[in-house]
Amino acid sequence: MKGAPDVAGGLIVVDDLTVNYGGGPPVLIDVDLTVEPGDLIGIVGPSGSGKSTLLKAMLGTVAPVSGSVRRAPGLAVGLVPQVETIDWNFPVTVAECVGMARARGLRVPWMTRTERAEIAEVLDRLGMDGLGSRHIRELSGGQQQRVFLARALFTNAQVIFLDEPTSGLDVRTRHDVLHLLDELNSDGLTIVLTTHDLNGIAAHLPTVVCLNRSVIGAGRPDQVLVPDVLERTYGSPMEVLEHGGMRVVVDAPLDANVTQLRRRSAGGGGGATA
Amino acid sequence: MTLDELFRPFEFEFFRNGIYVATIAGALCGVVGCYVVLRNMSYIGHGLSHSIFGGYAVAGLVGVNLFLGAGIWGVVTALAVGGIVRRRPIGSDAAIGVVTTASFALGLALVQLYGSPGRNADALLFGNVLGVTTADVWLIVGVALTTAAIGFFFYRPLLFTTFDTQVAAATGVRTAWIDALLMVVLSATVLATMNVMGVTLIAAALVVPAVVARMLTDSFPKMLLLSGIIGAFSGFVGMNASYHLDVASGPTIVLTSACFFIVAYVAGGSFRRRAGAVGHAH
Numbered sequence: 001m002k003g004a005p006d007v008a009g010g011l012i013v014v015d016d017l018t019v020n021y022g023g024g025p026p027v028l029i030d031v032d033l034t035v036e037p038g039d040l041i042g043i044v045g046p047s048g049s050g051k052s053t054l055l056k057a058m059l060g061t062v063a064p065v066s067g068s069v070r071r072a073p074g075l076a077v078g079l080v081p082q083v084e085t086i087d088w089n090f091p092v093t094v095a096e097c098v099g100m101a102r103a104r105g106l107r108v109p110w111m112t113r114t115e116r117a118e119i120a121e122v123l124d125r126l127g128m129d130g131l132g133s134r135h136i137r138e139l140s141g142g143q144q145q146r147v148f149l150a151r152a153l154f155t156n157a158q159v160i161f162l163d164e165p166t167s168g169l170d171v172r173t174r175h176d177v178l179h180l181l182d183e184l185n186s187d188g189l190t191i192v193l194t195t196h197d198l199n200g201i202a203a204h205l206p207t208v209v210c211l212n213r214s215v216i217g218a219g220r221p222d223q224v225l226v227p228d229v230l231e232r233t234y235g236s237p238m239e240v241l242e243h244g245g246m247r248v249v250v251d252a253p254l255d256a257n258v259t260q261l262r263r264r265s266a267g268g269g270g271g272a273t274a
Numbered sequence: 275m276t277l278d279e280l281f282r283p284f285e286f287e288f289f290r291n292g293i294y295v296a297t298i299a300g301a302l303c304g305v306v307g308c309y310v311v312l313r314n315m316s317y318i319g320h321g322l323s324h325s326i327f328g329g330y331a332v333a334g335l336v337g338v339n340l341f342l343g344a345g346i347w348g349v350v351t352a353l354a355v356g357g358i359v360r361r362r363p364i365g366s367d368a369a370i371g372v373v374t375t376a377s378f379a380l381g382l383a384l385v386q387l388y389g390s391p392g393r394n395a396d397a398l399l400f401g402n403v404l405g406v407t408t409a410d411v412w413l414i415v416g417v418a419l420t421t422a423a424i425g426f427f428f429y430r431p432l433l434f435t436t437f438d439t440q441v442a443a444a445t446g447v448r449t450a451w452i453d454a455l456l457m458v459v460l461s462a463t464v465l466a467t468m469n470v471m472g473v474t475l476i477a478a479a480l481v482v483p484a485v486v487a488r489m490l491t492d493s494f495p496k497m498l499l500l501s502g503i504i505g506a507f508s509g510f511v512g513m514n515a516s517y518h519l520d521v522a523s524g525p526t527i528v529l530t531s532a533c534f535f536i537v538a539y540v541a542g543g544s545f546r547r548r549a550g551a552v553g554h555a556h
Contacts, residue, residue: 059444079444090312090437091494100434103447109429109495135492148441155445 010034011075011159011190012058016067019053027053029214030067035159035192040185042202043194045211046234051194054211055079055161058192078152080162083144088137094147095119095132101151122150126180142173146180153184160184162193166201174200198225198249225249283517291411292403292470292517296509296527298414299467300479302421304487304505306463307480308498309456311488312436317367320477321374323464325351327398327473328377331384334391341413341465348461351377378473401472401524403516410469417466421459425498428455433494470513472524479524482531483508489538504534 012035019028028050035041035058043051056062057069059077071077078101092100098119099111111119123132126146131139136147145165152160165181166174178201185191195201202208208224210216210233217229225247230238237252283289310319329347333340351373358369385395397405425432434442435452443449464476471479487501512527519526 056444061440061443077445079441081438081441085440086438091488091492091497092433092437093493096433096494097437100430100437101445103430103434103442103445106427107430109426137492152445157445161444 010036011039011072013070014054014058014067015070017054017057017064017069018066019050019057019062020065026065026213028057031211031215033058033209033215033218035190037158037190038185038188039190039192039207040181040205041192041207041209042205043192043209043211044196044198044202044233045216047196049212049233051211052163055163055192055194059161075159076155076157078155078157078160080145080148080152080160080165082164082167083141083148084168086136086144086148088144090136092136093132094123094128094134094136094139094150097136097147098122098132098151098154101155119150119154122153125153126150140173141169142176145169145177149180149184153189157189159190159192162191164195165193166195166197171200178204198230203247203249221247227252280514280518283514288404288406289517291406291408292523293510293513294411295406295414295467296403296470296513296523297506298418298509299470300483300505300507300509300512300527300531301502302414302418302463302505303467303471303476303479304483304501304503305425305498306421306460307482307484307505308487308494308501309432309436310460310480311484316477316481317370319460319464319480321355321370322348322352322460323468323473323476324378325374326461326464326468328379328381328384330398330468331381331391335384335388340391345461345465347377348464349457352457396522397472398468399472399474399524400522401468401470401475401516401527403470403513403523406469410466414466417462421463424455424459428452432456470509470523471527472522475524475528478528479505479508479531482528482535486531486534486538489542504531508534 012033014031014033017028017031018026020026031050031054033054043054045051053062057064058071059079060069060071095111095116099115102115119132120129123129126149128143128146128150131143136144139147149160149162162181166177169177174197181191181193193201203221203225205221207219208221209218210224210229212233212235216233217224217226225240227238227240230240230249239250239252241248241250284293307319310316326344326348329344329351330340332347333343336343355366355369355373358364358373359366382395385398390398394402396402431442431447431452432455434447435449439449442452463480464473467476467479483501483505484497486504487497490500491497508527508531512530513523515521515526515530516523
């Protein structure tokens with residue numbers, strides 16, 4: 001992986017950032033966050049907590065009301081969008097989808113021989129060897145995620161942002177995506193992602209940021225995924241259990257009546273996972 | 275009809291000019307229409323052509339260059355639509371419906387009150403093979419070559435912005451600039467083709483070949499090529515039909531491409547699901 005440029009303190013430094021849309025109420029308030037080379041950061045929080053806005057601010061597509069986002073000069077970034085936002089009927093093959101990302105400056109429309117080789121290499125690296133000529137609609141859920149990871153890698157991105165990379169995926173595919181991200185991170189790629197999945201994703205990442213308009217807590221999962229921080233993030237009591245050496249976040253029972261209902265319907269079972 | 279009768283109109287310069295313009299206009303609309311359809315902008319093409327008719331009439335009344343005046347008018351109405359959407363809780367489709375139809379109505383009123391600038395109103399509304407001049411041929415050639423150059427050199431940012439604007443912007447593509455470039459190309463296409471297509475039918479010339487091409491291929495470059503060929507063929511056949519049937523050229527060109535649509539739809543039963551996903555024509 002290429003050596004990444006740096007600003008004082010990190011690749012991307014978010015300093016006292018406040019953001020709103022069209023003068024409305026703030027979506028982010030006084031957010032501080034530093035992304036350093038080699039980080040693998042998961043941003044968690046309830047719906048509407050500003051996760052996607054924070055990604056957009058770091059990507060530079062949303063302007064701050066106050067505070068700043070400083071990116072290292074010449075830093076190449078890539079974004080893997082939520083698969084739900086993609087038009088899967090759009091007429092592009094896997095190779096065309098990956099290749100379109102090298103779009104800056106005047107270029108010939110077709111892929112050069114070097115570019116074709118690079119696309120084949122990056123698809124091979126992500127376990128999609130030979131799928132270049134497939135239409136994107138013909139891919140499985142995990143492969144769909146990989147196409148957009150491949151597209152980001154093809155632009156030589158040094159930092160890759162993923163917005164909800166595992167939403168809508170089954171457990172096995174979610175594990176595959178997580179392992180792939182871990183491999184890429186081990187190769188030196190810096191990764192920032194948002195997720196709703198506390199147990200399946202966040203608990204396995206080196207760094208977790210709990211966000212609810214402001215940063216409620218940031219650090220290792222064992223420091224951050226604790227009842228106090230989670231309750232302040234989600235506005236609802238939560239418990240953290242130890243299970244086979246893993247931390248599992250669960251809803252705390254709301255009151256005796258609800259607990260009674262759950263027991264009756266689940267034959268005495270406990271609370272649901274978060 | 276004998277072959278002699280079929281080829282007789284080619285003896286006339288006005289008809290040859292009409293054929294040149296219709297064929298090139300068909301190809302141009304076919305190619306530009308791919309972006310219009312894939313961006314779900316069918317209604318914008320429809321609205322822009324109507325609004326430009328108002329600009330054409332105003333430019334004629336004020337006495338400025340018809341194409342320049344109509345082009346500026348088109349840009350102003352597009353900005354007005356954007357402004358209304360930002361400042362009031364009104365969707366862009368409704369704002370386009372208000373602004374562009376008002377502009378079209380203004381054009382109709384001015385033409386009835388003061389007469390049509392340049393050509394008669396029927397020719398502007400529905401297209402007419404008569405009165406297509408050599409200057410019109412050069413205009414469409416110029417617009418087509420410029421569009422081809424833009425499509426060639428900006429192929430990737432145009433494709434990236436059309437497929438995935440948010441990610442394109444995030445990775446450094448100047449998407450606002452690319453969007454503006456496409457609107458300029460679309461306006462120039464409408465202006466250069468309104469003689470033969472007629473402003474009321476340009477939207478169909480933009481949409482139908484692209485939708486047919488989409489049903490036939492899953493590859494974007496092939497879609498561009500097929501749509502251009504279908505558009506050019508529809509322009510050529512439609513213009514001939516216009517002469518022999520004595521019907522305005524806009525309807526005959528659009529009906530020819532509609533025949534392609536019916537054939538592609540009926541023949542490709544398995545493509546029906548895709549056809550439903552590529553927007554709707556006006």
